[in-house]
Amino acid sequence: xxxxxxxxxxxxxxxxxxxxxxxxxxxxxxxxxxxxxxxxxxxxxxxxxxxxxxxxxxxxxxxxxxxxxxxxxxxxxxxxxxxxxxxxxxxxxxxxxxxxxxxxxxxxxxxxxxxxxxxxxxxxxxxxxxxxxxxxxxxxxxxxxxxxxxxxxxxxxxxxxxxxxxxxxxxxxxxxxxxxxxxxxxxxxxxxxxxxxxxxxxxxxxxxxxxxxxxxxxxxxxxxxxxxxxxxxxxxxxxxxxxxxxxxxxxxxxxxxxxxxxxxxxxxxxxxxxxxxxxxxxxxxxxxxxxxxxxxxxxxxxxxxxxxxxxxxxxxxxxxxxxxxxxxxxxxxxxxxxxxxxxxxxxxxxxxxxxxxxxxxxxxxxxxxxxxxxxxxxxxxxxxxxxxxxxxxxxxxxxxxxxxxxxxxxxxxxxxxxxxxxxxxxxxxxxxxxxxxxxxxxxxxxxxxxxxxxxxxxxxxxxxxxxxxxxxxxxxxxxxxxxxxxxxxxxxxxxxxxxxxxxxxxxxxxxxxxxxxxxxxxxxxxxxxxxxxxxxxxxxxxxxxxxxxxxxxxxxxxxxxxxxxxxxxxxxxxxxxxxxxxxxxxxxxxxxxxxxxxxxxxxxxxxxxxxxxxxxxxxxxxxxxxxxxxxxxxxxxxxxxxxxxxxxxxxxxxxxxxxxxxxxxxxxxxxxxxxxxxxxxxxxxxxxxxxxxxxxxxxxxxxxxxxxxxxxxxxxxxxxxxxxxxxxxxxxxxxxxxxxxxxxxxxxxxxxxxxxxxxxxxxxxxxxxxxxxxxxxxxxxxxxxxxxxxxxxxxxxxxxxxxxxxxxxxxxxxxxxxxxxxxxxxxxxxxxxxxxxxxxxxxxxxxxxxxxxxx
Amino acid sequence: xxxxxxxxxxxxxxxxxxxxxxxxxxxxxxxxxxxxxxxxxxxxxxxxxxxxxxxxxxxxxxxxxxxx
Numbered sequence: 001x002x003x004x005x006x007x008x009x010x011x012x013x014x015x016x017x018x019x020x021x022x023x024x025x026x027x028x029x030x031x032x033x034x035x036x037x038x039x040x041x042x043x044x045x046x047x048x049x050x051x052x053x054x055x056x057x058x059x060x061x062x063x064x065x066x067x068x069x070x071x072x073x074x075x076x077x078x079x080x081x082x083x084x085x086x087x088x089x090x091x092x093x094x095x096x097x098x099x100x101x102x103x104x105x106x107x108x109x110x111x112x113x114x115x116x117x118x119x120x121x122x123x124x125x126x127x128x129x130x131x132x133x134x135x136x137x138x139x140x141x142x143x144x145x146x147x148x149x150x151x152x153x154x155x156x157x158x159x160x161x162x163x164x165x166x167x168x169x170x171x172x173x174x175x176x177x178x179x180x181x182x183x184x185x186x187x188x189x190x191x192x193x194x195x196x197x198x199x200x201x202x203x204x205x206x207x208x209x210x211x212x213x214x215x216x217x218x219x220x221x222x223x224x225x226x227x228x229x230x231x232x233x234x235x236x237x238x239x240x241x242x243x244x245x246x247x248x249x250x251x252x253x254x255x256x257x258x259x260x261x262x263x264x265x266x267x268x269x270x271x272x273x274x275x276x277x278x279x280x281x282x283x284x285x286x287x288x289x290x291x292x293x294x295x296x297x298x299x300x301x302x303x304x305x306x307x308x309x310x311x312x313x314x315x316x317x318x319x320x321x322x323x324x325x326x327x328x329x330x331x332x333x334x335x336x337x338x339x340x341x342x343x344x345x346x347x348x349x350x351x352x353x354x355x356x357x358x359x360x361x362x363x364x365x366x367x368x369x370x371x372x373x374x375x376x377x378x379x380x381x382x383x384x385x386x387x388x389x390x391x392x393x394x395x396x397x398x399x400x401x402x403x404x405x406x407x408x409x410x411x412x413x414x415x416x417x418x419x420x421x422x423x424x425x426x427x428x429x430x431x432x433x434x435x436x437x438x439x440x441x442x443x444x445x446x447x448x449x450x451x452x453x454x455x456x457x458x459x460x461x462x463x464x465x466x467x468x469x470x471x472x473x474x475x476x477x478x479x480x481x482x483x484x485x486x487x488x489x490x491x492x493x494x495x496x497x498x499x500x501x502x503x504x505x506x507x508x509x510x511x512x513x514x515x516x517x518x519x520x521x522x523x524x525x526x527x528x529x530x531x532x533x534x535x536x537x538x539x540x541x542x543x544x545x546x547x548x549x550x551x552x553x554x555x556x557x558x559x560x561x562x563x564x565x566x567x568x569x570x571x572x573x574x575x576x577x578x579x580x581x582x583x584x585x586x587x588x589x590x591x592x593x594x595x596x597x598x599x600x601x602x603x604x605x606x607x608x609x610x611x612x613x614x615x616x617x618x619x620x621x622x623x624x625x626x627x628x629x630x631x632x633x634x635x636x637x638x639x640x641x642x643x644x645x646x647x648x649x650x651x652x653x654x655x656x657x658x659x660x661x662x663x664x665x666x667x668x669x670x671x672x673x674x675x676x677x678x679x680x681x682x683x684x685x686x687x688x689x690x691x692x693x694x695x696x697x698x699x700x701x702x703x704x705x706x707x708x709x710x711x712x713x714x715x716x717x718x719x720x721x722x723x724x725x726x727x728x729x730x731x732x733x734x735x736x737x738x739x740x741x742x743x744x745x746x747x748x749x750x751x752x753x754x755x756x757x758x759x760x761x762x763x764x765x766x767x768x769x770x771x772x773x774x775x776x777x778x779x780x781x782x783x784x785x786x787x788x789x790x791x792x793x794x795x796x797x798x799x800x801x802x803x804x805x806x807x808x809x810x811x812x813x814x815x816x817x818x819x820x821x822x823x824x825x826x827x828x829x830x831x832x833x834x835x836x837x838x839x840x841x842x843x844x845x846x847x848x849x850x851x852x853x854x855x
Numbered sequence: 856x857x858x859x860x861x862x863x864x865x866x867x868x869x870x871x872x873x874x875x876x877x878x879x880x881x882x883x884x885x886x887x888x889x890x891x892x893x894x895x896x897x898x899x900x901x902x903x904x905x906x907x908x909x910x911x912x913x914x915x916x917x918x919x920x921x922x923x
Contacts, residue, residue, distance in 0.1 A: 064898070118891055135891075137887075137888040139888065139889075181884070185881050185882055185887070188886055189878050189881050189882065192874060192878060193874065196871075200866075200867065220856065223860070223863070227863065227867070
């Protein structure tokens, strides 16, 4: 065992072989490589999860994970105790009672991504005894857990899920989710009934058509007709009643809805068919009518599933806002649900936790990650008296804060309200087919009346026959199917290319934006730049650099802080510098102190290093630090990077500039967008100088770089630009969320905050911004497919209508023509290329992929 | 051909049986989640008891031997 580890270590040392994390398979930072064991971990989260999985004999997870596709992600756990879940009131409102001792609840899970995850989550009973069943819905990342109250508590179950790397969040909107599910099931049952009825009536109709060519005994044809009538009435009065109700609603609101001609067609056909069946002569229509009901219902079902995917995303957002707080009363601290908090109370926030409310720090000193609100990825130092905001992440050490605003009154709460407002103010979704509906309704009714009276003058016996044939052929079967089907096929393909689009209207809006009048606004941090920080510049003796980098990486890998994480990824150019022993002496939000191979290191902000060194030597800082250091530090901040000072054994060794790197495809994407005629600009909350620096590198002049914007400021900007033409906003943070909803089309990039995913119309699931161009091209192709489908089905309708008016075809011809229209439309939608990876290929470098999965 | 008076209702009855079976499945929620089951069926069945020796994930298959 020892020999094995030694050789592994030597390998890493001498040959620069990447050591892979035993859990997630990502590269292990050199500072984290452990000597004693073969099991290596890239972070503490992976280690906890790996241990939990091994301890419960669930090793097979790793075999399955290796076999399933998808990018590896390091495990992230909350490490919470979830005690608030055991609250009786909480259980009564969110958990269902299934029997005397059994209860069930639904959790949204973070980190579920592959088929191996399904297996692991469903083996929850092994990790948490007392769990009776756990079933995962991969599409919605929702798990339903049934547990036995006598043997376990819900907090234990939640802890077990957390220890497997899937932090659970309680789904709040239990009732509406259940209602939606019931609705879905009802629609599915309707489709089944309509489909079975249509199939059987069609079989009978074939017999009747055969009979009409070759002759059939009267008693049999009467039997077939009566059976068609019975089945037809079941279908039309059952599932078909949906369209009659829709038509009545349309009449009440005096709007032309597609349901109206459908309902009139169905109604007239049913009445005529019934009369003809009873009288024993003429056509019975039920084959066409039932088929129509079936196809239209299928179209609706597809559409509804797409809409629900969007609703689920909103729900997941609300489940992610912190649901509990650590309330401090006197000397005791207990976890309470967030609803129980009151203004003026004291809450404790541990390192790694997020603030449940806005407030003022009364005790402690730490750094706070405000990226949720400002988009700024570097944490801010806070001391007693500073304000903190709900949703902000406490990075370094525990803080106690006095609550000054709660819920909707907090800054993030106001931002979410703003986002909802913007989303509601959006123009109502106008489906392409619906635009036809008004004309279509009027046209088919006029033609119906015209045909009926026209034929009464010529041949009164067949007048109703021809008129009903017309209504059947003009029923927009293909028209109704074309849009939802083409859109769902395109969305499915886009999803396979990792672009999640929330609905067909998004594609329509993307393409209806004429490029020369449209603006594209891009957020800087996390969108144009890589999420996460990296070492950008180095000031100091370059011959010292390799050894120092290795030592910094070793020390910083022991600390959890965004800057530390960036520095822990430094790879020494010469492996001989790999330090052998690392000892962490002190860490705060401002810096770290430690011993690496006997050398005493101070790494941190200027103030931290200066204070540490003055303590030791009581020297005059002015003379101690050379001019180059101060200059380098100032230049670094001017460029938008954070200066990190490094001192070795009491003397200053280097100044490091830490910042975010511009994505490799950012420049080419901006050029491509400008080439298409879009006006491109950067909207950022960062310092204006830093924004201009980035803009200059991307080929944008100062007028197109707007820095120092608040979330509200971004919305104003978007709204001002919306006056000139459509606006596409691309962003990743909560600070972009409101602007994303305010824009005509909002795009969220990979690694973004959950709020931005909710506000956005589409989520670009691959790293980089090049996907934007791919999406625009795919949308254009999809819209041309939809148009083609609509024209084809409209063509069928016009030809068939002409044939019906002239009396050239009877209902038999209509019954053959109409399904053909539908099948042509389906074939076009399936065969056409929309989102194919081969069409627009965006280059993704490995480093970028890794950076984004690290966030 | 009078047999058709028996065969037809019988056929309809069969179809109705299948329809009722589907409706019960739909009402029972079997079609709520269409994403997970295709993966779930790939997981091998195994006795749900803790494995005594967690450590060997899988045994390598022996190399194919030629028939002597």
